[in-house]
Amino acid sequence: MTIAAIEAGGTKFVCGLLRAGGHDCSPPAVLAKTSIPTTSPEETLHAVAAFFEGQAKAHGRPDVAGIGSFGPVELKPSSPDWGRVTSTPKPGWSGADIAGFFMRSLGVAVAFDTDVNAAAYGEYLWGSARGLKDFVYLTVGTGIGGGVFSGGGLVHGLSHPELGHLRLAREADDPFPGLCPYHKDCLEGLASGPAIEARWGKPGRELPEGHPAWELEARYLARAVAAYACVLSPERVLLGGGVGMRPSLAERVAVLLGEELAGYLPALSDPVRLAAYVARPGLGADAGLFGSAAIAMRMPED
């Protein structure tokens, strides 16, 4: 099966033509891959379609397409707006019919979900959550969001989880007001890449190991993971994204998670279990692209 995988991000669309073998144990082979800046829907969507068109001679046309999209998006299959971006501050993108465009231009069936749900599904099939029925994939970067697996399937519910907009108890010595335009000091407002930069005056990549920024970052992430553990009882939490995958961050989050839970959850009361509880995505930065292929190959039950 040849798959058009599209990780539709707010800054770029990562596109791959992938070929899946006869078994599911490893991610599909990447036949061709490109990255296209997210400008207007008109320009970006056509550039993506042109990429797949250009690959047709060498590799053939895709049999199916999977799109993991930035949001908010409409996911209810029964909605006339299924596959569209709903309302976004991103100029021109409110109402953009992403799934419909590729159904027409590629002439294939399209699986469509949030970028984070797709990444979670990729991690479930081929990454650090292989075989787990209940886990959380959290990405920490420009924003904070996540995909949730529960009982062996992706959680959609009323719309989809918004893990980054969880409001947290503040650290007493953190005067930063937070920068979420809706909630100020929700997790995203306190701990996203832009929040780190606004609080410390430098982007995270310029803040060395040992800088107090990282202890505070780990503390807030541990507090969020503790909340996910109380609400969802996941078997593991994956920490992805440019900030989330920083070396030693997951390890520190696991230690502080133990403090946050204070021994309450017996299944998470020893350091060995805690250390395995917070992990990096096995597909790393490719979780989104492979995940977009994954949802096309095997759509969740609902």
Place this chain on the structure above:
Amino acid sequence: MTIAAIEAGGTKFVCGLLRAGGHDCSPPAVLAKTSIPTTSPEETLHAVAAFFEGQAKAHGRPDVAGIGSFGPVELKPSSPDWGRVTSTPKPGWSGADIAGFFMRSLGVAVAFDTDVNAAAYGEYLWGSARGLKDFVYLTVGTGIGGGVFSGGGLVHGLSHPELGHLRLAREADDPFPGLCPYHKDCLEGLASGPAIEARWGKPGRELPEGHPAWELEARYLARAVAAYACVLSPERVLLGGGVGMRPSLAERVAVLLGEELAGYLPALSDPVRLAAYVARPGLGADAGLFGSAAIAMRMPED
């Protein structure tokens, strides 16, 4: 089908012999019902068995038993400790084999889950969550806990959700330190019945409508519901328990939930949807007993 339904609570065991008709649209008929104080496992479990024994002549023996139990309990079917209380401060109950006792004494198959999961399942079949695939049942009383439905099934995960132990952002003008022995100011530590009594010097039932206790209570519950909405995207949240079912509390929680979300979730951005989003359990105080029957009649897939 005749069902032995047992709501195994920390202060009392509510037991009913119920008869289910040929269809699922309404809860089973209650043939007999009793309440037995929770003392030692030896004494309480035998008294419960004696109750069902005593009903055998009039109504016949049960075909199956359903137990919704206080926790923490072991729910993994693969565990040798399945159906037991794990570690509890309750004298004598650590390790008590509740499910095993009734399998032997009643000689029937036993469905076993947490009291709150059972209640959630009852609400799904016959109550205020009928037909919803994603919802939360929260009970606010002596403690705070909850059952979670996601994708049409109960969430178990690593163990089971602990909705009451979610840590919240505090209200600036609330000096009460909280009374959870593990976390001090988690939701249960701030908003359970005992927390209300400790903060205001009187139990909730003596605090009149309009007392500031209720606005603070609604605020913390709204904040918790906002967290559940961000993590799980439920279609509805049911507010049960002695405190939770207080008149006008759910309505106030719904209004404050709108403030907490600040318009971020489009599906919950108008007052009409919000008002329907936080509801009382349709089975009221019987959610636990009927829910225990419900899990026996139709066990969740996993």
